[in-house]
Amino acid sequence: MRLLHVYSGNLFGGVERLLVTLAATPAGAGLEHHVALCYEGRLNDELRGAGATVHMLAAARLSAPVVTWRARRALRRAIDCTAPDVIVCHGPWSLALFGGVARQRRVPLALWQHGPAGSTVTDRMAARHEPDVIICNSRYTASTLGNRYPRTQRQIIFNPVERPRPHEASANRADVRRELGVPPNTVLITHVSRMESWKGHTALLEALAKLTDVPNWRLVFVGGPQREKEQRHFDTVRRTARTLGIAHRVACLGERRDVASVLMASDVYCQPNLSPEPFGIALVEALWMRLPVVATAQGGPADIVDDTCGILVPPNDPDSLASALRRLCEDGACRAAMSNGAPARAATLCDPAGRMADLRAVLEPLC
Numbered sequence: 001m002r003l004l005h006v007y008s009g010n011l012f013g014g015v016e017r018l019l020v021t022l023a024a025t026p027a028g029a030g031l032e033h034h035v036a037l038c039y040e041g042r043l044n045d046e047l048r049g050a051g052a053t054v055h056m057l058a059a060a061r062l063s064a065p066v067v068t069w070r071a072r073r074a075l076r077r078a079i080d081c082t083a084p085d086v087i088v089c090h091g092p093w094s095l096a097l098f099g100g101v102a103r104q105r106r107v108p109l110a111l112w113q114h115g116p117a118g119s120t121v122t123d124r125m126a127a128r129h130e131p132d133v134i135i136c137n138s139r140y141t142a143s144t145l146g147n148r149y150p151r152t153q154r155q156i157i158f159n160p161v162e163r164p165r166p167h168e169a170s171a172n173r174a175d176v177r178r179e180l181g182v183p184p185n186t187v188l189i190t191h192v193s194r195m196e197s198w199k200g201h202t203a204l205l206e207a208l209a210k211l212t213d214v215p216n217w218r219l220v221f222v223g224g225p226q227r228e229k230e231q232r233h234f235d236t237v238r239r240t241a242r243t244l245g246i247a248h249r250v251a252c253l254g255e256r257r258d259v260a261s262v263l264m265a266s267d268v269y270c271q272p273n274l275s276p277e278p279f280g281i282a283l284v285e286a287l288w289m290r291l292p293v294v295a296t297a298q299g300g301p302a303d304i305v306d307d308t309c310g311i312l313v314p315p316n317d318p319d320s321l322a323s324a325l326r327r328l329c330e331d332g333a334c335r336a337a338m339s340n341g342a343p344a345r346a347a348t349l350c351d352p353a354g355r356m357a358d359l360r361a362v363l364e365p366l367c
Helices: 014-024 044-050 065-082 091-104 121-126 141-142 175-182 201-211 229-243 261-265 281-288 318-330 331-351 353-367
Strands: 002-007 031-039 053-056 086-090 109-113 133-136 154-155 186-194 215-222 250-254 268-271 294-297 312-313
Touching: 002 091, 014 031, 014 044, 031 044, 044 053, 053 065, 065 091, 065 353, 086 091, 091 109, 091 121, 109 201, 109 353, 121 281, 133 141, 141 154, 175 261, 186 201, 186 281, 186 318, 201 215, 201 229, 201 318, 215 229, 215 261, 215 353, 229 250, 250 331, 261 281, 268 281, 268 318, 281 294, 281 331, 294 318, 312 318, 318 331
Parallel strands: 002 031, 002 086, 031 053, 086 109, 109 133, 133 154, 186 215, 186 268, 215 250, 268 294, 294 312
Antiparallel strands: none
C-alpha cells in the first residue's frame, strides 16, 4: 500500500519524528511511504537520509493564495506521479490546504490528528474536507474532536517509536557525562522538548529548587528555540534557574542531533507538562533507554506511564513533583526497578512493527 503523507515541514518535534520513523521502516506491514512537504528544513534532510521519497511543494500559507495555489498544483503533480492508495494529511493545517486536492483526484483521504482539536480558522477550514478516517495518537486527542467530523470513523494508534540509537561518536555513557560535566555518582535528570512554556520547564525548576538539600542531582534541558516566542521562553528558563539559585546545577543544551546519547547518559526523565501532552514520543524514547519517567497525569502520558516504569503526578503541583524526584534521586533500588521495566513498557505501546500493522489495518479498507 502506497501512502502519501502531506505536512508543512518547517519545524521539528514529535510529528516530524513520527514521519522519520515511518520513512525509516518503508517495508513495515507492506506500507510504502512518500512525503510531500511545503518547507525545506531539518525534516526534509532527515527524511531523505532515511531513504524517503520527498516531494517539495511550495511555502503555502492560508494568507497567501498565490503561493498556496502553487503548492496545490505541485501536490497534484506528486499525486499523479506517485499514484498513492491513500493520502494522509497530518493535522488540520494540511487538511485545510490540501484536503480538496485529494478529493479532486479521488484518492481516499485520512487525517492524522496529532493534537487537540481547536476552533481556529484553520480548524474550521479543515472541517470542510471530511476525511474517510481519522487516526488519533491518544485517547486524549480523540476526546477533543467532539462532534467534529460526525460521519468519520476514528481509530487510536499510538505513535510507532523506534529504540533510539546513541550517536557512534558518543556511544559511551561515561564520555557523554564527562562532556556534560556530570560527576559519576550524580543522578542526571533530563527533559527533552520543543522550547514551549506548556512543556513544564519552569515547573521542573521550581520543584528541583525544593531539593537543594539533595546533593546528587543535575538537570539538562534538550531543545532549542525555533521561533521568536520560543526564544523568549528559553531566556525565561535560564533566568528562572538563576533566580531560584540552582543555575549551577542546570544546563540548557539547545537543539542536539544526539538526543539518544544524552538519554543514555541520564538516570531519570522528567517532563511535567502544564497542559495535556497529546502523546509524548520523548517519554517513550526515554523508556526505550531504560529511564524512569516522571510526568503529569494528563493527556498522552497518562496512557504511557504506569508504576512499572515511572511516576505520574498531578499537574501544577510542585510539591508532588518534588516528592517524586526526591524518591528517584535518593532510592537507587526504586530507580533500578523502574529502569528494568521501562523498555518492556515502550515495546508494548509503541513497537514500530505492531503499530505499522495497526496502520495498515485501518487504511486498507479505504483502498
